[in-house]
Amino acid sequence: QIVLEADLTIQTIMEKLQSYKSRVALNFEGIQYRVGDFQVRVGKVAPSYSETMRGIIMEVEYLPISSVLTAKQILEDFVDAWKDALSKKSLPGQFLHIEPNFGEYGLSDHYTSQHTAVQYATVMAQLIATVQSAQVRT
Amino acid sequence: MECVVQGIIETQHVEALEILLQGLCGVNKERLRVHELCLKSSPNLGFVSSEVRLVCDLEQPEPTWIVRHIGGAMRGAGAEQISVLVRTMVESKASKNALRLFYALGYKLDHELLRVGSAFHFHRGAQITVTVSSVNKMPKLHAIDEAVPVTPGIQLVEVTAPATADNYAEVVAAVSSFCEYLAP
Numbered sequence: 001q002i003v004l005e006a007d008l009t010i011q012t013i014m015e016k017l018q019s020y021k022s023r024v025a026l027n028f029e030g031i032q033y034r035v036g037d038f039q040v041r042v043g044k045v046a047p048s049y050s051e052t053m054r055g056i057i058m059e060v061e062y063l064p065i066s067s068v069l070t071a072k073q074i075l076e077d078f079v080d081a082w083k084d085a086l087s088k089k090s091l092p093g094q095f096l097h098i099e100p101n102f103g104e105y106g107l108s109d110h111y112t113s114q115h116t117a118v119q120y121a122t123v124m125a126q127l128i129a130t131v132q133s134a135q136v137r138t
Numbered sequence: 139m140e141c142v143v144q145g146i147i148e149t150q151h152v153e154a155l156e157i158l159l160q161g162l163c164g165v166n167k168e169r170l171r172v173h174e175l176c177l178k179s180s181p182n183l184g185f186v187s188s189e190v191r192l193v194c195d196l197e198q199p200e201p202t203w204i205v206r207h208i209g210g211a212m213r214g215a216g217a218e219q220i221s222v223l224v225r226t227m228v229e230s231k232a233s234k235n236a237l238r239l240f241y242a243l244g245y246k247l248d249h250e251l252l253r254v255g256s257a258f259h260f261h262r263g264a265q266i267t268v269t270v271s272s273v274n275k276m277p278k279l280h281a282i283d284e285a286v287p288v289t290p291g292i293q294l295v296e297v298t299a300p301a302t303a304d305n306y307a308e309v310v311a312a313v314s315s316f317c318e319y320l321a322p
Contacts, residue, residue, distance in 0.1 A: 004239045006205065007230040013207045016228060019184035019243065106235075 001104040003114045003121075025049075026124055028057055037063050038078055045127060055127050058095060059119075066111045068102065098122055139306060140227040141264075141313045143297040145320070152255075152270055152293055155320075159258050159268055162319055167256040170271055171196040173282060174253065175237065177245040190245065192236055193229075196282070205232045222310045222317075224301065251275055252285040255293060263312030264299045271296075295320070 004010075014020060030043020041059040046052055060078055065071040083095065100115075100122045102108075107115055147155055156167055173194040179187050191206045209226030211217070217224065255271025272293050274285035297317055301309040 002235055002239050002242055004235060005233040006236070007232075009228050010205060010230040010232065012228050013190065013205055013230055016207050016209065016226075017179070017184070017188040017190060018186055019179045019188050019245075 001106075003105050003107070003117050005114060005117075024124070024128060026054070026127070028120070030057070039063055054131055056093075056095075057123060068109050068111050068115065071111075096126065098126055139301045139303065140225060141299045141301050141306065141309050142223040142225065143221075143313060143317050144223075145295045146292050147270070147295050149272070149291050149293055155270060155295070156256055158319075159270070162316070163258045163260040163262070163266075163268065165258055165260045167258055169197050170253060170255045170257045170269055172253045172271075173250065173280075175250045176248045177237075177240050178248040180244045180246055183244040189248070190240065192232075192240070201234070203232045203234055203236050205230045205236055220310055222313050224306055224310065227300075247279075249275075250280070251288070252282055253294075254285075262316055264301070264309040266297060266299045266313060266316060269296045269298075270294075 015022075025048035027046050027048050028043050029046075030041060033040045033042070039061040041057075041061075043057050044053045045055045045057050047054065060075055060082075062071045062075055062078070065074075079095075079097070100118045102115055102118060105114070105118055107118065160167060173196055175192045175194075176189060177192065178189050181187070189208075191208065193204045193206055195202045195204075206227065206229040209228075212220070212224040252274040253269070253271040254274060255269060257270075258268045260266060270293055273288045275288050276282065276285050278284065297313055297320070299309050299313050
């Protein structure tokens with residue numbers, strides 16, 4: 001498993017090489033909030049060619065700590081409290097969280113933008129699998 | 139896109155050329171030490187074969203990597219009237235695991251070389267870079283310290299300038315004009 005950090009022009013290079021073709025492109029767009037030491041981003045996920053929403057993404061960041069292990073418990077506590085508040089609203093759907101294995105990508109415990117990329121890749125894979133599963137059922 | 143002019147010079151004349159370039163460009167020379175790896179796609183990858191270059195600048199305190207794709211040269215009646223090579227070129231800075239990634243994508247190392255010499259970066263009608271360098275091959279994989287010149291006694295002179303579809307004519311003119319000073 002590899003995560004590469006590169007300029008935006010890497011996309012142009014990959015298109016010109018023609019060895020791989022883009023299969024799915026998703027847009028994540030929403031609003032950022034600040035709640036004390038927490039930064040929360042909530043947005044909709046839609047294919048780049050369409051406004052049809054495929055899901056909702058929520059990103060929670062605990063700003064004072066950059067250690068993945070150290071911040072794990074406080075992030076879980078925040079999400080549990082938020083889910084409890086959300087359950088009282090009787091809204092449809094539920095948020096799923098899959099913990100990426102950063103170690104498989106050779107990433108350390110110190111959180112970086114590469115960790116974020118891995119998390120978004122995991123979210124995308126999860127979302128695609130959920131959409132495909134729903135299509136098979138229908 | 140970029141404009142390119144290439145030439146060769148005997149190593150014994152490099153010092154004189156560098157003095158000339160310093161005067162013409164108005165800048166001091168910078169040391170150049172670049173490890174270039176040329177990767178090609180394996181036969182069953184994609185519909186067409188493709189080539190990509192990974193360039194590692196060894197002169198930086200921490201080596202930096204660039205992924206570079208060089209496309210075809212401009213062709214046709216217009217191109218025949220231009221004395222400068224105009225070709226598509228896209229590059230991207232990348233983290234140091236770029237080589238691992240392209241190996242994982244199915245690319246294989248076709249050849250690698252080490253370029254050692256000097257570079258001049260300046261603006262004269264266009265942003266121009268002149269490099270004077272020996273091109274060296276490695277007897278063993280990635281053995282930079284054992285590199286030997288491909289053509290002993292001869293060095294490569296390259297004049298390059300980035301361009302776009304909108305301004306390549308001006309860049310061609312600037313590069314052509316500058317190159318007249320380097321003509322033997």
